[in-house]
Amino acid sequence: MGLVRNWTMRSCRLGWLAAFCCMFLGVVAAAPSMSMEIVGRVPRVLILYPYDERIAATTEAGEAVRTRLLDATKGKIDLFSEFLDLSRFPEAEHVGRMGRYLSAKYADRRPDVVLALGEESARFISANRKNLADGARIIVAGFSSSTAEEMDLPGDVIGAFSEFHILKTAEMARELQPEARHLFIIGGSSEFDRSWLATARADLAAFSKSYETTYLEDLTIDEFTRRAAELPRDSIVLALTIFKDRDGRNFIPREAVKQISETASAPIYGPYLTYIDYGVVGGSVVTFESLGKTVADLALDALAGKPTSNRESPQSYVADARELQRWGLSEKNLPPGAIQMFKEPTFWEQYWLATVAALAIITAQGTVIVGLLVERRRRRAAETESRHRLLEVVHLNQSATAGALSASIAHELNQPLGAIRSNAEAAAVILRSERPDLELIEQILVDIQNDDQRAHDVISRMRGLLKKRGEIDWQEFDLNDVTTSAIRILRGEAERRGVVLSANRAPRELPVRADRVHVQQVILNLATNAMDAMLDVVTTERRLTLETTLTKESKAELSISDTGRGIPDEQLASVFEPFYTTKPTGTGLGLSIARAIVETYGGKIWAANRPEGGAVFRVVLPLARNG
Numbered sequence: 156m157g158l159v160r161n162w163t164m165r166s167c168r169l170g171w172l173a174a175f176c177c178m179f180l181g182v183v184a185a186a187p188s189m190s191m192e193i194v195g196r197v198p199r200v201l202i203l204y205p206y207d208e209r210i211a212a213t214t215e216a217g218e219a220v221r222t223r224l225l226d227a228t229k230g231k232i233d234l235f236s237e238f239l240d241l242s243r244f245p246e247a248e249h250v251g252r253m254g255r256y257l258s259a260k261y262a263d264r265r266p267d268v269v270l271a272l273g274e275e276s277a278r279f280i281s282a283n284r285k286n287l288a289d290g291a292r293i294i295v296a297g298f299s300s301s302t303a304e305e306m307d308l309p310g311d312v313i314g315a316f317s318e319f320h321i322l323k324t325a326e327m328a329r330e331l332q333p334e335a336r337h338l339f340i341i342g343g344s345s346e347f348d349r350s351w352l353a354t355a356r357a358d359l360a361a362f363s364k365s366y367e368t369t370y371l372e373d374l375t376i377d378e379f380t381r382r383a384a385e386l387p388r389d390s391i392v393l394a395l396t397i398f399k400d401r402d403g404r405n406f407i408p409r410e411a412v413k414q415i416s417e418t419a420s421a422p423i424y425g426p427y428l429t430y431i432d433y434g435v436v437g438g439s440v441v442t443f444e445s446l447g448k449t450v451a452d453l454a455l456d457a458l459a460g461k462p463t464s465n466r467e468s469p470q471s472y473v474a475d476a477r478e479l480q481r482w483g484l485s486e487k488n489l490p491p492g493a494i495q496m497f498k499e500p501t502f503w504e505q506y507w508l509a510t511v512a513a514l515a516i517i518t519a520q521g522t523v524i525v526g527l528l529v530e531r532r533r534r535r536a537a538e539t540e541s542r543h544r545l546l547e548v549v550h551l552n553q554s555a556t557a558g559a560l561s562a563s564i565a566h567e568l569n570q571p572l573g574a575i576r577s578n579a580e581a582a583a584v585i586l587r588s589e590r591p592d593l594e595l596i597e598q599i600l601v602d603i604q605n606d607d608q609r610a611h612d613v614i615s616r617m618r619g620l621l622k623k624r625g626e627i628d629w630q631e632f633d634l635n636d637v638t639t640s641a642i643r644i645l646r647g648e649a650e651r652r653g654v655v656l657s658a659n660r661a662p663r664e665l666p667v668r669a670d671r672v673h674v675q676q677v678i679l680n681l682a683t684n685a686m687d688a689m690l691d692v693v694t695t696e697r698r699l700t701l702e703t704t705l706t707k708e709s710k711a712e713l714s715i716s717d718t719g720r721g722i723p724d725e726q727l728a729s730v731f732e733p734f735y736t737t738k739p740t741g742t743g744l745g746l747s748i749a750r751a752i753v754e755t756y757g758g759k760i761w762a763a764n765r766p767e768g769g770a771v772f773r774v775v776l777p778l779a780r781n782g
């Protein structure tokens with residue numbers, strides 16, 4: 156019970172006496188003007204806590220004092236803490252024993268300043284200062300100046316007093332509930348509770364005129380709880396203290412307030428920080444920080460030898476954000492500077508750093524994506540452009556090939572045309588005879604038809620070679636078949652040049668995806684080069700071999716080997732460079748076009764010399780599918 160009591164003091168009932176008392180204390184306090192001499196050591200400050208270390212009200216205030224003192228002195232201070240435990244051991248015997256014990260303990264380390272938190276500590280140090288802290292400055296804190304006056308403290312004791320103004324708390328409630336019509340004030344039955352009620356009656360005399368006011372007093376805890384549950388919604392409830400109920404049951408006031416608030420039908424306010432988190436909306440209170448600062452500043456002034464006088468710890472409006480929400484009260488109506496406790500930070504407050512970082516990343520990503528898209532568009536445009544160029548060049552290359560092969564093609568055409576003419580002549584002779592052999596004529600006509608077909612095939616191969624296309628004609632085809640059709644085109648030229656043309660076909664299908672005519676053009680380029688390279692070789696040794704295989708890496712390979720002069724090793728790579736030629740009338744473009752075509756379809760081309768003489772060119776293309 157005592158543990159709250161020390162922190163729940165009445166406002167000054169006898170204002171003039173208190174004012175006088177405060178003035179008196181201030182004057183006396185200033186008088187000795189710190190004759191304290193601290194030489195060759197850091198100052199010692201002893202903080203006396205009235206209870207044990209579990210009591211938040213005093214330990215938190217003490218912690219605030221310690222932090223402030225350590226900050227202000229940069230750690231150059233000796234702080235001692237003693238928990239007097241006087242609420243559990245209030246007996247005079249314990250107090251005496253504690254006094255003797257501490258006097259002995261601090262015999263060699265007398266404190267320069269003693270900070271007595273709470274009424275019991277103040278009484279304790281007043282009684283024991285001679286033995287425990289002779290010559291030390293005594294600062295008391297955590298209760299009202301009127302209580303100090305009643306305690307009759309030694310004249311040189313200075314105080315950091317906490318006044319509890321119920322009117323300020325009531326005004327905060329009025330701001331939050333402008334529509335309220337009823338006012339209820341709750342107070343218990345102990346002597347302290349009753350005197351608090353009397354003080355509140357006086358302090359609220361004017362304020363309560365605007366409300367239908369009821370004092371809920373002389374009730375049992377159950378009656379308090381029941382009455383609070385039946386209040387009209389437009390009520391303001393002010394909770395003072397309930398140390399005792401009508402039945403004489405003792406309470407820690409905030410526990411009693413908590414019980415009442417759980418089922419209350421209207422918001423409850425109270426003038427103590429310790430009530431926060433116990434079901435009250437808030438009130439005008441002395442915060443631990445405020446108390447800590449006032450006490451520490453007094454202590455620092457005392458240590459510095461400055462004149463000191465009594466001070467009042469400033470009050471703050473404090474509200475529990477959860478209770479505001481519970482009762483639908485707008486935080487906008489809180490008094491300016493009010494502190495909201497238990498307020499969930501907004502999404503922005505909680506995650507502003509992450510949000511800014513995420514936005515920055517998204518923006519950066521967006522920029523990169525836009526950049527990539529632009530780059531992709533550019534690349535596509537460039538690819539289209541280079542594809543068109545390639546098509547142009549390949550077409551020119553095809554035309555050149557057709558030109559180079561024209562002699563042999565003409566020769567190839569001559570054969571069926573000559574045969575057609577001979578057969579036609581023979582048929583005419585047979586028809587002029589007396590008994591024409593119709594069967595023979597029929598046979599001749601079949602031959603003519605076949606020769607015509609051969610001529611037609613030669614022409615259509617030429618047409619394919621010369622046809623111009625605006626786009627790549629992607630198709631899947633068997634590399635073996637393209638090789639065969641290229642051989643057909645080359646056969647006449649090979650014959651003309653005395654080259655033995657042979658083919659080794661892979662035993663399986665080699666499906667590739669490309670433009671068929673382009674791949675055929677690569678074969679024609681490589682084959683005509685090979686035949687050129689064999690010009691100096693004796694006719695019997697001129698051999699051109701086209702071979703298709705499946706590589707170990709499951710790719711389609713075409714090799715074209717000859718028995719020509721080969722390529723100087725250092726030139727094996729250069730032959731693919733544009734305009735590299737060793738021929739008097741060469742352009743040096745055939746191999747570079749071949750490489751451009753092969754790479755367009757994801758393949759590779761390279762040259763090597765065969766150990767037995769001659770060169771071999773290999774083309775590898777990815778398989779369009781397996782199997």
Ligand code: ADP
Nearest residue numbers: 684685688730736737741742743744745746770
């Ligand atoms: P061009 O045939 O107009 O010279 P290419 O690019 O087709 O242009 O060939 C470049 C050069 O590569 C040829 O001039 C020749 O020196 C060399 N070359 C190409 N194929 C062979 C081959 N099978 N054997 C020896 N040299 C070759």
